[in-house]
Amino acid sequence: MKAAIFHGPHQDLTIEEIELEKPAAHEIVVKTAATGVCHSDLHFVEGLYPYQAPAVLGHEAAGIVEEVGEQVDYVKPGDHVIACLSVFCGSCDYCLEGRPNLCQDKPGRAAKQRPFAKWNGSDVSQFANISSYAEKMLLHENAVVKIDKSLPLDKMALIGCGVITGAGAAMYTAKMEPGSSVAVFGCGGVGLAAIQGARIAGARQIIAVDMLESKLAYAKDLGATHVVDASGGDPVQKIRDLTGLGVEYSFEAIGNKQAAEQAYACLAPGGTATIVGMVPVGQTVEVEGRTLLSEKKLQGSSMGSNRFRRDMPRLVDFYLQGRLKLDEMVTRTGKLEDINEAFRAMKAGEVARTVLIPD
Numbered sequence: 092m093k094a095a096i097f098h099g100p101h102q103d104l105t106i107e108e109i110e111l112e113k114p115a116a117h118e119i120v121v122k123t124a125a126t127g128v129c130h131s132d133l134h135f136v137e138g139l140y141p142y143q144a145p146a147v148l149g150h151e152a153a154g155i156v157e158e159v160g161e162q163v164d165y166v167k168p169g170d171h172v173i174a175c176l177s178v179f180c181g182s183c184d185y186c187l188e189g190r191p192n193l194c195q196d197k198p199g200r201a202a203k204q205r206p207f208a209k210w211n212g213s214d215v216s217q218f219a220n221i222s223s224y225a226e227k228m229l230l231h232e233n234a235v236v237k238i239d240k241s242l243p244l245d246k247m248a249l250i251g252c253g254v255i256t257g258a259g260a261a262m263y264t265a266k267m268e269p270g271s272s273v274a275v276f277g278c279g280g281v282g283l284a285a286i287q288g289a290r291i292a293g294a295r296q297i298i299a300v301d302m303l304e305s306k307l308a309y310a311k312d313l314g315a316t317h318v319v320d321a322s323g324g325d326p327v328q329k330i331r332d333l334t335g336l337g338v339e340y341s342f343e344a345i346g347n348k349q350a351a352e353q354a355y356a357c358l359a360p361g362g363t364a365t366i367v368g369m370v371p372v373g374q375t376v377e378v379e380g381r382t383l384l385s386e387k388k389l390q391g392s393s394m395g396s397n398r399f400r401r402d403m404p405r406l407v408d409f410y411l412q413g414r415l416k417l418d419e420m421v422t423r424t425g426k427l428e429d430i431n432e433a434f435r436a437m438k439a440g441e442v443a444r445t446v447l448i449p450d
């Protein structure tokens with residue numbers, strides 16, 4: 092089958108023929124119907140996070156089950172699924188506590204450092220327990236949630252990472268109350284989903300922050316009540332001008348140290364900043380100790396603190412009711428061969444999301 096191979100940082104991915112391993116007892120083979128291009132993959136291509144090459148990147152996907160291992164009973168061939176990198180074991184302390192996104196015994200091939208395919212006889216690493224830039228994925232059954240066959244798989248793919256991450260950060264990690272004031276830094280796929288999550292959760296004021304007017308326009312369409320263009324200098328004062336004391340909840344959806352610090356700085360006393368973006372390895376996020384006296388909080392979020400088998404079907408319902416807008420977030424589609432172009436377009440800020448549809 093065809094897959095986009097990652098050869099190491101600062102190199103284009105290339106499309107190659109690889110051979111998928113056979114599914115083990117609890118694994119399934121899923122035909123990749125659609126895969127979104129999330130900035131997390133780009134962080135690895137840019138060398139800001141390390142990864143073992145050769146590998147197949149991609150982790151935001153939906154597809155159709157083709158084959159199941161002998162002990163799989165959750166799905167059968169023909170079922171439609173959304174994949175999620177928050178694969179869970181179901182029996183570690185975190186899973187039992189109801190925080191499966193923090194599972195410490197993830198059963199995926201990437202987590203167990205087991206190759207999932209061969210390329211020219213060499214092992215290929217799986218990425219994020221998914222590897223969706225390929226015609227097929229080899230997944231643990233606990234990495235998918237079933238969805239109705241009538242749903243559009245190109246939109247469902249976005250739920251697999253960007254949407255659950257952004258919306259979940261607002262709804263589950265921050266647990267914001269209705270009527271809150273919110274600032275979202277970065278209006279790409281994840282930030283736009285955070286804006287929508289805040290809207291669905293009943294935020295009163297949603298301030299979108301980005302460097303690009305085109306992104307701020309998407310943000311307004313998807314629920315922002317105010318926008319701040321950060322290209323004109325420090326956005327913190329502009330947020331204070333709009334709010335008085337600052338916001339109750341802020342979200343950083345860029346992966347930028349400075350923006351993470353701004354997300355904390357723009358909080359009102361007692362407020363909570365949730366850092367969703369992947370700040371480059373080795374960089375610190377600093378806060379002035381004195382400011383903690385006003386009970387401001389800084390926290391991280393992994394995949395929107397999801398329990399995806401419960402939460403993704405809820406997001407699907409919001410989509411069907413018109414409350415979660417996904418059609419508007421797919422601003423470009425392409426084939427697997429368009430992956431390098433999709434990274435370029437993302438870096439240039441030309442898209443909310445590109446979705447690739449393998450042949």
Ligand SMILES: NC(=O)c1ccc[n+]([C@@H]2O[C@H](COP(=O)([O-])OP(=O)(O)OC[C@H]3O[C@@H](n4cnc5c(N)ncnc54)[C@H](O)[C@@H]3O)[C@@H](O)[C@H]2O)c1
Binds near residue numbers: 281300440
């Ligand atoms: N924590 C998690 O579980 C998780 C999951 C998925 C993605 N992520 C991370 O979330 C981040 C966002 O991902 P994405 O796919 O939405 O990326 P994206 O590239 O689509 O969006 C980033 C946006 O930030 C804007 N931006 C860049 N620098 C800025 C600045 N200094 N101030 C304001 N805006 C700025 C860009 O114009 C762009 O609109 C990435 O770091 C990604 O790795 C984290």
Ligand SMILES: [Zn+2]
Binds near residue numbers: 129131132150151253
């Ligand atoms: Zn992602």
Ligand SMILES: [Zn+2]
Binds near residue numbers: 191195197
């Ligand atoms: Zn677990």
